[in-house]
Amino acid sequence: MPVRLIESLATTEPLAALFSDHSILSAMLGFEAALARAEAHVGVIPAAAAEAIAKAARPEALDAEELSRQALRAGTLSIPLVKALTAAVRAVDPASARFVHWGATSQDVSDTAIVVLLARAAGILAVDHQRLASALRRLSEAHAQTVMLGRTLLQPALPVTFGLKTAGWLAAIERSGRRMQTAFEDASVLQFGGASGTLAALGDRGIQVSEELAKQLGLQNPPAPWHAHRDRLAALVCACGVYAGSLAKMARDVALLMQEEVSEASEPGGDGRGGSSTMPHKRNPMACAVALAAANHVPGCVANFLHGMAQEHERGVSGWQAEWSTLASVIQATGLVVASMREVAEGLTVDAARMRANIEATHGVIFAERAMMLLGAKLGRDRAHELLHQMTRRALETGRRFADIVREQPEAAGVLSREEIDSLDVPERYLGSAEAFRKRLLETKI
Amino acid sequence: MPVRLIESLATTEPLAALFSDHSILSAMLGFEAALARAEAHVGVIPAAAAEAIAKAARPEALDAEELSRQALRAGTLSIPLVKALTAAVRAVDPASARFVHWGATSQDVSDTAIVVLLARAAGILAVDHQRLASALRRLSEAHAQTVMLGRTLLQPALPVTFGLKTAGWLAAIERSGRRMQTAFEDASVLQFGGASGTLAALGDRGIQVSEELAKQLGLQNPPAPWHAHRDRLAALVCACGVYAGSLAKMARDVALLMQEEVSEASEPGGDGRGGSSTMPHKRNPMACAVALAAANHVPGCVANFLHGMAQEHERGVSGWQAEWSTLASVIQATGLVVASMREVAEGLTVDAARMRANIEATHGVIFAERAMMLLGAKLGRDRAHELLHQMTRRALETGRRFADIVREQPEAAGVLSREEIDSLDVPERYLGSAEAFRKRLLETKI
């Protein structure tokens, strides 16, 4: 089941397979087979019919191409699928054919099928997520002491550690991952309501069949069908959006750190990654680029899904038909983001020396705040601010070390100890709670 | 604090007040006062300074108009605010002025202020939410037996009850409300990290000050500052989107039920609502219209917020500055949606007779499925389908009752009992699990 070219930048192989014709047919036929078994179990249809239906419900037996063509006409895949399955059953057991899809409606099969696929998607995403989280945890521990420039608004700020930065990525990704996991679980509910959501065709045995059907499919049985209430799926789409956004933040950071002029970290190359068709020297942040591109797909899909929630009455005129491809896009994009960032994290090269060098290249002016705190306490904030402004400008103009400028400024030097001046631009001395924060990020869950 | 005209269709009065100049200044100054107190408590700054700062931190003392002008230049409100507060403290206690905003950064005050406002927003929204939920619960109980057309793709389907329909609205709104509540709680975290998120200026007392500051403000103290990690706010914005979407579904349903040609329910009129400037007879679904318009604002804001998550390094170059007005828009729109639908639910007029009449106007063809189930079991699905197709068409063409057509069709009449035919189009006889579902929806929480 090849990934098509148009998709090759929009999904991963396992997720392309998840939404392949075969997988979709399997999920839909799986619903029909389980429905027949559940109804036989409860005594609504004969056991023999259930057996015949389950036996016929094989994707190989159907013509996906023809179904796709009919679906375009019918406006839903369920109608031609049920027709084809009925024909397949009739071919071997005419008496059982009438029990295909018994009491169900088109949306029951298409919604439940997507729910089943989503449950599988959760597992696929979880694999990359776990590996990514482990890799980040390792990076954070390994670089607990690696100092680097903090950067705000893309300008040098106070030093941080790469361990703290990594822990920040990790904690956000884990928080978002937990939210997404919850959303996957909440969305893992059977859809089964019949023509207008009352299971009227099953008389008073609707709930019993639902219970059994949900059990067979490994889904939760919701309090009632939810044909026109899409909040659980909407919450899932949103959770994917937040998760992809958290990963995109890491991707952007890595791409920026990889800039030639910064060169503090680099995603792994090799194996067809990151080369240029024309520039042999290039080492492109390709996995980050792929992640950012995939992450870019999600927010608009979220908006589309939310706009589609106002579905009319018992089944909307437009909303749910639009959801299938939106859900697939969102899941595929999210999966590509996490797979790419897993690759980045597992192979990330960190240049601690360059990190320190980039701090030093600021001549220590980033420690002006430190001097400010020290001087402010002695001279008052205003006077300290004035002095700092002069000394900082001087350091920037002369290219000399800020600590030396301070040393030579009589008013400043007069109130600071020699040790304070000497250690003014030692990054390790001005990390505040960086390490404490790092540990808390690795340990806490809120 | 008047709502401005441009906002008059985009918010409610309490939420306009929440984001008024006075309220914003209060929240920001509240942070500065609490910070000073927390730092004094821990011994970072003198108690006298904390007192002086807290005393000066009154919104009335500042010139909002001037601050707004400076904020436009500075690109953030925090910088001019801190400057103004410092000046105010200096005017009465020069020695304390230098301790204003001690160790904090601009984003600490603006983020914490918005978090404080969001916590208040949660309370404002909850009031309307609770009233709406109560009203829907009452409606559902009152109309447990009120039959009406189920409608799928805007066409008549099988009967449902208005109690079930209402319970469906309620359950979706309550699920979404719980998600939103959780998101509000998760987002209720202090922002306090100083220049690059390490609280370097506070030496080793950063976490102690954070704990105390969070306590003072009634917020959670997160594991670490989250300047560039916006997932909690993103999750909140998303939760508002899902909630507003769930309400929009109800709004659309009510607007459709109010159509002259349907006339099954009507939102309350009077008090300036729903009139037309030119057509005295009109009774417009104005509260629904306002709700739908407000709900339309949210999804795009969600997309914008998610797109903004990839914030660079320790503080992004663009992301967070964009969030303030997005958050305010989303909260205000969401509040307007729930306030409008609360009004709709509390005053909804239901015309049970018209509901039954609209069922009858279908001449019973909507019971073809019922006949299908009965006949299918006797004649096989295919033959039954064929017969039904003929009989339905006949009913539609002649305008006669479907049950009468069935009675006259020998093959059908031959296998159905008289009782089955007589009760064929009695809606109460074909409600399936409607009442069971209704009760489950009112009781269950998933």
Place this chain on the structure above:
Amino acid sequence: MPVRLIESLATTEPLAALFSDHSILSAMLGFEAALARAEAHVGVIPAAAAEAIAKAARPEALDAEELSRQALRAGTLSIPLVKALTAAVRAVDPASARFVHWGATSQDVSDTAIVVLLARAAGILAVDHQRLASALRRLSEAHAQTVMLGRTLLQPALPVTFGLKTAGWLAAIERSGRRMQTAFEDASVLQFGGASGTLAALGDRGIQVSEELAKQLGLQNPPAPWHAHRDRLAALVCACGVYAGSLAKMARDVALLMQEEVSEASEPGGDGRGGSSTMPHKRNPMACAVALAAANHVPGCVANFLHGMAQEHERGVSGWQAEWSTLASVIQATGLVVASMREVAEGLTVDAARMRANIEATHGVIFAERAMMLLGAKLGRDRAHELLHQMTRRALETGRRFADIVREQPEAAGVLSREEIDSLDVPERYLGSAEAFRKRLLETKI
């Protein structure tokens, strides 16, 4: 080249084919062949090399599945494609192989390929657009005199004609279609800039090669490469959004008119369209539903595209990789919208009798404005408003004709002529400029 199931509700067959593997490879190889020919023409590479390259550039010769796999790694399809083409040329003419992709960069081939596909898409969309426009024009002419309720906020307002309504749809669709056509033309520009957009590798012959290449491909030659400037494509995506939105308005109207309770118009059924898997009587607005679902996809894609415009420096790190699938989605969805609405327009059934009956069912209260204008001029607006309010309420409560109520009201009857009262609720008498507007809509282009 089958449409896959996941796409079967998201595109049409011709547009699925347009973005098929074969079509994409053809477009990309077409660029490489034309490039070689253009370079040979200008004398940059040998004529023999151009011939060899053009001969090898056949999609059949490449392994799409393998390319797709490599593209996933490379983050772009261009790199493996150029590699494969080079290998294919080398296999037959080693000396020519080095001239493959001479002076070009990955983005040159992928951007130009998409531009070529978009130009073809324009033609595919135009076919349905023209047929839709013709059908609407016919409908408008045929129903120039067919009166029906105007409806505002889903409530009955003054009468209009179906011809005017149709002309309104048509004019909006044609305006939007013209904008889209312009955007397609503006986007029909060659991308050719080499590694960083200067065509450095071609020395001073870059522009000459560009001119020739554009000519060969039937594209415009832009003033300069536009690797990081995506405004032309963004404008096209937007234009599709506005066009799809204009069609969605028509789709919503038709779905509402098809409501059983309204029954004024109906899209064509038959051929697998609009049936229900469980309800034989149903006549679903399926083409409208498909159109609305497809139209729902576009706005979020537009937002994603616009968010992706801030592409870094000479080629962005994420933006353009995200565009390919966004563009394909937008085009496919837009094509499905117009194809569906073309089908609706060409087969629309209009029930003029029901239209008139629905006017009559209001008992004439919709003519209160008319009475208002007549009475207002005689009695003053306030007194007239008061009287109208009473008379309208009376008509609504008694279910009697509004004109009769007016006739019996002495103050009103005293100032109106008998003819005025008799014709009060004749819809043809209160159409104002409906027919003039209809004609202007069919004739004017703004």
Place this chain on the structure above:
Amino acid sequence: MPVRLIESLATTEPLAALFSDHSILSAMLGFEAALARAEAHVGVIPAAAAEAIAKAARPEALDAEELSRQALRAGTLSIPLVKALTAAVRAVDPASARFVHWGATSQDVSDTAIVVLLARAAGILAVDHQRLASALRRLSEAHAQTVMLGRTLLQPALPVTFGLKTAGWLAAIERSGRRMQTAFEDASVLQFGGASGTLAALGDRGIQVSEELAKQLGLQNPPAPWHAHRDRLAALVCACGVYAGSLAKMARDVALLMQEEVSEASEPGGDGRGGSSTMPHKRNPMACAVALAAANHVPGCVANFLHGMAQEHERGVSGWQAEWSTLASVIQATGLVVASMREVAEGLTVDAARMRANIEATHGVIFAERAMMLLGAKLGRDRAHELLHQMTRRALETGRRFADIVREQPEAAGVLSREEIDSLDVPERYLGSAEAFRKRLLETKI
């Protein structure tokens, strides 16, 4: 008319004023006054009434706060406004009061008012646009010869000129500006249709009044009212989105160029701009940050607007009420983007020396493509690629000049002339068509 704090990062002063209460009331009252005059001109109402209405239609005479409160109830500002104006007229001339808003509907006044405000917005935006364009043109001319690194995927690519880069920004901004200008002009159309878009209340004089009204207001008279056809406004919102996106690209580039590690250009500081509350050394790209934040607001609004286009029948139940604040947000954000980038362009500092230094810091490996083209022609692409790979790696590992490595490589040195090697890394020698492209960008309009 102060900008409120919540808006202070979302608009400019002139655009805040444009959507102020006073401005909105003026525009709405302006419609009512012009309507009265036009109707008097055509003879529909007495000239005295028109005079009385025009005289009373002063914003100062109305209580904006009270109107805002009533608008919240009415769901539209028009109804309370018309009521208030009628009262004001009645107070001085009871007989004329009944002619206020004669024949018009709520949406006529609110739509026309927004159209009038949009026309003014066009002028406000144009001022900054023209200044920005002039500044960019000057920069492009001044730096036609200033070489700098081209950067693709944030990595060094071949050299470009800053003049070319600036010309690229300018051309995209001008193309987008022209599209926006066209969209403003196309949207500059009167809305005037009465209750259901037929101007029924004006009998056969509707079009005559429309013509005169449009003339009075300086707007185009469209073929027919467009209450439910929002394509012109949608196209305008989209055009703003594309324009803001084009500016955001420039903003992102400048912010990246301002990075300490790159330092090639810098936006102007001073006057409250770009400082940090805690770090005296900082020089933040604040105008770019404001521009990026504002640009982030637009795409989601575009999506919301497009989603709102499917407006029901003659006036939608939700769509247009949502548009007013969306339009204002989009215009205000767009205006802030262009104002910020105008400031950036007019004060941009360019460090040509650092640009050259950054090229040199690559040790010339970026010229590998040049060597590739030279060697490829002599040794075949494959061999050349191999050699280049080795030599590039060597240069990167040793930190020596790439040209020197080439000089020492016998196979390479054997086929290249001394001049070719000596000039290998002279950026001016490998600019291809950069200057030609630059000139074309400044001259061409497509």
